[in-house]
Amino acid sequence: MTTAVKTWPDVHGRFGPYGGRYVPETLVAPLEELEQAYAAARADATFQGELDELLRNFAGRPTPLQFASRLTEHLGPRIYIKREDLLHTGAHKINNCLGQALLAKRMGKRRIIAETGAGQHGVATAAVAARFGMECLVYMGTEDMERQRLNVSRMKLMGAEVVGVNAGSRTLKDAINEAMRDWVTNVRTTHYLLGSVLGAHPYPQMVRDFHKVIGEEARRQILQAEGRLPDLLVACVGGGSNAIGLFHAFLEDTGVKMLGVEAGGRGYQLGEHAARLAEAMGFTGARPGVLQGTYTYVLQTADGQIATTHSVSVDAAGTLARLEGIIPALESAHALAALIARAPRMRRDEIVIFNLSGRGDKDMEIIARYL
């Protein structure tokens, strides 16, 4: 890793060849305005001070870096868990939501919209919107609403309106499309609070910056606990926010390996998995393309039509629950499953940080079906 990687994006919003700004013309001026407002806020000590205060007293930062003694005994290498699941609303998502909502307030926007898949980002958005007294509308695929009824109720309780999206695959991808349609219509009054390291510039940069506190804390904490840097970082990758949040502080540490774990789903064919990046492992259909404002790896057909995704992972959730008394979100359980698979090939003195990006309460109905 070079210094350049850590300082990306460039002035065009590019991370190497990736990123950029592929949007309908209507959104360009608002994105430029957002980019400028964010650059100003980023350099403003008052903004950063306010955000720090909210992260401490509203969200509950810093989160612990817990030595997982029984998991370590069970697996071999020394495993530490970064406990993002202990944050308010139950996942790392609140970091970015606080940052963007504070920015939206500074820009004079009174209305917040967001997309959500499993509901963690929607719940975190609803919470910060309530905290700031802003109108909040969350787009969610109707299939996801069915799967995550509890999160729908949580959002509504905090005053957010949840709009079911019936288009396409009725999941996250379609919720993002619908949120972008709302934004392009109401762009003068509304901030789109995107929750993944996706979308047009400056979104990937903002989302990364607001989550990089995870890795900054973890780096300090592991140095204090072990006196040295870890050998391996493990995080799940869907939209990428918790992974880059943990990884970013370590990008210049050449000895630290990073493992991003995608959801494998039920097979290797397009439509059966959610692996955008793991082509080398035989998952098919992932190639660079332009979707929802950015140039990135996309699951697509040869003709450039975007595919649906599929994923489930329950066994690793049970392992963590039994050995450490922690029920992980299914997303985080994917990453743990990969760690469990890799651990036998690691030495006992190697150090691992596993990012537990969210807690699993929301997934209990799904998990219960497999018990």
Place this chain on the structure above:
Amino acid sequence: MATNSTALPKTPATTRIQRRFEELGRRSEMGLVAFLTAGDPSLEATESFVLALDDAGADVVELGVPFSDPLADGPAIQRSSERALRAGATLPGVLDLVASIRRKSDVPLVLFSYYNPVLQMGVERFARRAADAGADGVLITDLTPEEAGEYRRTVRAHGLDTIFLAAPTSTDERLARIAEASSGFLYVISRTGVTGARESLPEDLPALIRRVRRVSRLPIAVGFGISLPGQVSILGGLADAAVVGSALVQEIEQASSVHAAREALGARVRVLKHAGKTGMSRREPGA
């Protein structure tokens, strides 16, 4: 006054689009641009629809390349894209359709697409095949001049017009950049939002068109929300052409057969074209 004509090398020859707008200008006649999603309900049906639109007086036909994630489009065009994809429409199929139409009609054809299908085919391959098939211009919904350098050079090198969108949120500086990147005509989005028929025209539209005129001498086509003869008539005093899309796509959705859809499309376009001819006084040519 900024001009765009010197900024880029001229396309090798004038395109059908340019010639059509010159003709309209000479006649002081309002143009009508008709949008259809290619492949809804089938590519064969689309071919017969385009020929009917041409007969009815459409000046330019935009063929929408269906895409799985049409985030700039409202419900009508979303549904038509889904129908077209379910029926098996692909970009190569749409290009074959262009070639087939071109054997029967001289109507100017614009390919209207999201970027990803074009990117996956390869911009060079796409431009060559589009030009060979007899297309005249390309409009990519989610591509702005900033990201379009290579695309624009490639598409122009094949003699195709590159049409870009101008929006109510575009600053004067951006409008100038958009005008410079465009050829054939400029597509002005009438309002913030997605495609879809509306009852009225936005109040700030005349001011937007004036801002565009200050930076460009290209013909201006106004779209998003245009469906009624009254709207086209009012636009006649402001713009060079009106773009009608969702309203036509809905005619197809509601028709009981391909034949009925073709009749309805022809009737709709005749009414709109007539409204353009008899509407408010045309601005002075070359103003």
